[in-house]
Amino acid sequence: MTEKKEKILIAALELFAQEGFKSTSTSKVAKKAGVSEGLIFRHFENKEGLLEAIIKEGEERAKILFGDIVFEPEPKAVLKKTLELGSKMIENKEDADFWKLQYKMKWELEFYGEHKMEPLELALTNAFTKLGHDRPELEARVLLVNMDGLATRYFLQKDFDLGVMIDYMKTKYGV
Amino acid sequence: MTEKKEKILIAALELFAQEGFKSTSTSKVAKKAGVSEGLIFRHFENKEGLLEAIIKEGEERAKILFGDIVFEPEPKAVLKKTLELGSKMIENKEDADFWKLQYKMKWELEFYGEHKMEPLELALTNAFTKLGHDRPELEARVLLVNMDGLATRYFLQKDFDLGVMIDYMKTKYGV
Amino acid sequence: MTEKKEKILIAALELFAQEGFKSTSTSKVAKKAGVSEGLIFRHFENKEGLLEAIIKEGEERAKILFGDIVFEPEPKAVLKKTLELGSKMIENKEDADFWKLQYKMKWELEFYGEHKMEPLELALTNAFTKLGHDRPELEARVLLVNMDGLATRYFLQKDFDLGVMIDYMKTKYGV
Amino acid sequence: MTEKKEKILIAALELFAQEGFKSTSTSKVAKKAGVSEGLIFRHFENKEGLLEAIIKEGEERAKILFGDIVFEPEPKAVLKKTLELGSKMIENKEDADFWKLQYKMKWELEFYGEHKMEPLELALTNAFTKLGHDRPELEARVLLVNMDGLATRYFLQKDFDLGVMIDYMKTKYGV
DNA sequence: TATGAATGAGACTTCATTCAT
DNA sequence: CATGAATGAAGTCTCATTCAT
Numbered sequence: 001m002t003e004k005k006e007k008i009l010i011a012a013l014e015l016f017a018q019e020g021f022k023s024t025s026t027s028k029v030a031k032k033a034g035v036s037e038g039l040i041f042r043h044f045e046n047k048e049g050l051l052e053a054i055i056k057e058g059e060e061r062a063k064i065l066f067g068d069i070v071f072e073p074e075p076k077a078v079l080k081k082t083l084e085l086g087s088k089m090i091e092n093k094e095d096a097d098f099w100k101l102q103y104k105m106k107w108e109l110e111f112y113g114e115h116k117m118e119p120l121e122l123a124l125t126n127a128f129t130k131l132g133h134d135r136p137e138l139e140a141r142v143l144l145v146n147m148d149g150l151a152t153r154y155f156l157q158k159d160f161d162l163g164v165m166i167d168y169m170k171t172k173y174g175v
Numbered sequence: 176m177t178e179k180k181e182k183i184l185i186a187a188l189e190l191f192a193q194e195g196f197k198s199t200s201t202s203k204v205a206k207k208a209g210v211s212e213g214l215i216f217r218h219f220e221n222k223e224g225l226l227e228a229i230i231k232e233g234e235e236r237a238k239i240l241f242g243d244i245v246f247e248p249e250p251k252a253v254l255k256k257t258l259e260l261g262s263k264m265i266e267n268k269e270d271a272d273f274w275k276l277q278y279k280m281k282w283e284l285e286f287y288g289e290h291k292m293e294p295l296e297l298a299l300t301n302a303f304t305k306l307g308h309d310r311p312e313l314e315a316r317v318l319l320v321n322m323d324g325l326a327t328r329y330f331l332q333k334d335f336d337l338g339v340m341i342d343y344m345k346t347k348y349g350v
Numbered sequence: 351m352t353e354k355k356e357k358i359l360i361a362a363l364e365l366f367a368q369e370g371f372k373s374t375s376t377s378k379v380a381k382k383a384g385v386s387e388g389l390i391f392r393h394f395e396n397k398e399g400l401l402e403a404i405i406k407e408g409e410e411r412a413k414i415l416f417g418d419i420v421f422e423p424e425p426k427a428v429l430k431k432t433l434e435l436g437s438k439m440i441e442n443k444e445d446a447d448f449w450k451l452q453y454k455m456k457w458e459l460e461f462y463g464e465h466k467m468e469p470l471e472l473a474l475t476n477a478f479t480k481l482g483h484d485r486p487e488l489e490a491r492v493l494l495v496n497m498d499g500l501a502t503r504y505f506l507q508k509d510f511d512l513g514v515m516i517d518y519m520k521t522k523y524g525v
Numbered sequence: 526m527t528e529k530k531e532k533i534l535i536a537a538l539e540l541f542a543q544e545g546f547k548s549t550s551t552s553k554v555a556k557k558a559g560v561s562e563g564l565i566f567r568h569f570e571n572k573e574g575l576l577e578a579i580i581k582e583g584e585e586r587a588k589i590l591f592g593d594i595v596f597e598p599e600p601k602a603v604l605k606k607t608l609e610l611g612s613k614m615i616e617n618k619e620d621a622d623f624w625k626l627q628y629k630m631k632w633e634l635e636f637y638g639e640h641k642m643e644p645l646e647l648a649l650t651n652a653f654t655k656l657g658h659d660r661p662e663l664e665a666r667v668l669l670v671n672m673d674g675l676a677t678r679y680f681l682q683k684d685f686d687l688g689v690m691i692d693y694m695k696t697k698y699g700v
Numbered sequence: 701t702a703t704g705a706a707t708g709a710g711a712c713t714t715c716a717t718t719c720a721t
Numbered sequence: 722c723a724t725g726a727a728t729g730a731a732g733t734c735t736c737a738t739t740c741a742t
Contacts, residue, residue, distance in 0.1 A: 002726070005726090018285075020197065020282075022198050023197050023283075025710075025712080026711080026713085027712090035727085035728095037713090037729085038714080038727075038728060038729075038730095039726080039728075040712095040713095041712085042726075042727075047711095103282065106327070107195075107282040107283070108282070108283070111331065112328065112332035112333075112335075135343065138339070138343045142321075142340070142343065142344065145321060145324035145327075145340065146321050146324050147324070148324035148328065149319075149321050149322070149325075149327070150324075152281075152287075152323045153287065153323065156281050156282070156285060156287040157287035157289060158287075165316065165317070168313045168317070169317065200735075200736060200737080201736075202735090202736070202737090210702085211702060212704075212737090212738090213703060213704070213705095213739080213740085215737095216738060216739080217701075221738075222737065222738090352705065354706075355705090370632075372545065372547040373633075375731075375732060375733085376732075376733065377731085385706085385707095386706065386707045386708065387734090388706075388707060388708075388736085389705080389706060389707075390734095391735075392704095396733075456681050457545075457629050457632040457633070458548075460681060461681065485693060488689070488690070488693045491690065492690070492697075495671060495674035495675055495677075495678055496671050497674070498673070498674040498678065499669075499671050499672070500670055500674075502631075502670075502674070503670055503673065506632070506635060514663070515663070515666065515670070518663045519667065522667075527722075529722085551715075551717085552714090552716090560723085561723060561725060562717090562725075563717085563718080563723075563725070564724075565716095565717095566718080568722095571716075572716065572717090
């Protein structure tokens with residue numbers, strides 16, 4: 001990966017996350033990356049290819065993030081780590097941008113990356129089963145739906161206090 | 176409101192909700208509405224004006240939907256009605272389109288219409304207070320965040336079963 | 351057909367005939383036609399559509415030109431008129447441009463509009479039959495191939511004297 | 526001539542002949558030749574230089590092909606060999622490509638390489654003189670024009686039967 | 701009110717060519 | 722000799738918007 005290719009990816013991630021995919025022109029990306037516009041197409045074929053490259057890169061991030069949870073045997077720890085996912089996602093700007101982009105793209109391209117969440121859902125279902133819940137699979141889904149809601153708020157509501165919410169939910173779940 | 180103006184609004188709502196604001200060209204709207212492109216600009220000044228008109232129209236819908244909850248004295252009924260909001264929002268295609276657009280626009284334009292939700296949040300806080308909760312304002316927020324998560328899932332995940340989730344949450348809240 | 355649409359067609363015909371389809375940019379066409387570039391796409395969808403429109407328009411010309419021959423009962427007259435086709439094709443600039451474009455496109459797009467020539471080939475075969483030729487269908491083809499050769503030379507060789515050649519061939523065919 | 530330079534020439538010949546000069550990008554040539562794009566420019570300066578190199582190389586072919594005819598003393602043999610040129614031109618793929626390109630370029634660049642044909646035309650004129658024709662120079666030209674027509678058809682009309690036509694013409698010319 | 705021709709800016713993309721390695 | 726990253730100009734096309742009718 002050349003330095004300029006890297007720069008394009010970073011610039012695009014930031015711009016796509018900020019302004020959306022459709023609204024970000026390739027010329028804007030090029031300018032921000034300090035690169036000729038043509039180079040984008042040499043490296044990524046077309047604008048969609050650039051997006052795909054960003055998403056693929058980010059999927060590695062997701063695997064690492066989720067991996068820790070999926071292999072956690074202790075059920076309470078599974079819940080705790082899931083809830084703490086939120087804070088981890090935004091620990092540095094590039095991560096935050098990536099996850100924001102992820103959500104943005106869900107709405108712009110209208111697909112929900114169900115499969116990506118599946119292992120997490122299973123791990124949670126398993127955890128709730130161990131904890132003796134009546135409807136563990138629904139309970140797992142409720143928690144994940146909640147996480148989606150938190151992300152929505154965090155990324156879109158300027159004054160949303162994510163930390164407080166996560167702490168509160170941790171006490172609710174007793175973890 | 177002339178018949179053609181109405182047709183433009185309906186066509187635009189559907190298209191904006193389906194494909195997004197940026198991705199929908201005025202010419203597509205005109206074609207779908209069976210109207211000349213120029214007419215859009217005569218009626219709505221510009222593309223943004225069309226969006227604003229749609230949103231303003233929809234706010235009436237919101238007032239009606241929320242009003243019923245806000246003036247409900249019985250705390251359990253407040254929770255019940257809030258949870259049932261979800262089903263009400265999608266009772267007919269035009270409503271569903273409108274609420275989907277609402278969410279889409281949140282992400283495309285990056286603003287969270289906090290103020291719109293405020294009366295609801297107050298009503299919920301009040302309800303949770305009456306029900307003896309420790310942190311009623313946080314509890315209210317959790318519920319609303321959950322609703323955002325449900326909307327995200329419902330609109331984006333093809334096979335998401337909203338009814339089951341709402342029913343489950345009703346039992347959780349004991350309503 | 352608006353005046354500007356007409357102007358685009360004329361400008362494009364001239365440029366395509368002179369410089370070829372691929373080598374003529376839509377912006378050049380627009381400039382020559384005194385028209386905004388976008389208008390080309392509004393009227394003809396894309397660059398290929400513009401070419402098709404030109405060719406379709408020209409096919410009317412072809413029908414008229416050929417029609418006269420196809421319905422000629424006198425065999426010698428069929429030959430005579432066929433040979434004189436060449437001169438008729440270039441009687442005015444627009445016609446000449448059109449036929450040149452026709453030949454250019456054969457090479458640029460690699461297709462030979464066989465079907466267009468079929469009625470003419472049949473008429474000639476018929477004429478040669480009546481004149482008692484041994485292999486009338488081959489004789490007909492030879493004549494048409496010759497016409498293609500004449501066109502090639504006329505359009506590409508600056509000093510080629512078409513009149514002399516046609517006259518000579520008329521005497522060869524005794525018409 | 527290095528092996529890679531040779532490969533570029535062959536790839537370019539094939540592509541130019543198939544798709545035309547303008548429509549063939551240097552990157553396509555490089556890919557087909559299995560060579561870096563830059564190498565084309567190191568060897569041929571620019572795209573036109575590549576074309577010129579191909580044509581120059583091919584002119585050797587022409588000299589050999591024509592030489593045999595020009596130095597033929599027997600007039601009937603001159604005619605026979607001229608007519609048989611057609612078959613010779615397409616005996617192997619590289620030759621066929623070259624001659625097709627030759628014709629393509631005539632139309633794309635709008636010049637008729639008269640000078641190349643001159644010796645042939647003189648030889649034919651001479652032959653027809655010996656055979657006692659009235660207008661030997663016109664007769665020579667008719668034959669060459671015919672050859673152009675045959676080439677046009679052969680290269681552009683998928684189902685054109687060149688052999689039959691050449692045979693028929695040979696009998697017409699009594700050779 | 702309504703049309704639809706027309707525009708101009710800017711979008712994405714291609715491509716011949718240069719240059720450091 | 723050879724590569725491949727990089728560029729900049731130009732190409733096709735889209736789109737919000739204007740305007741005469």
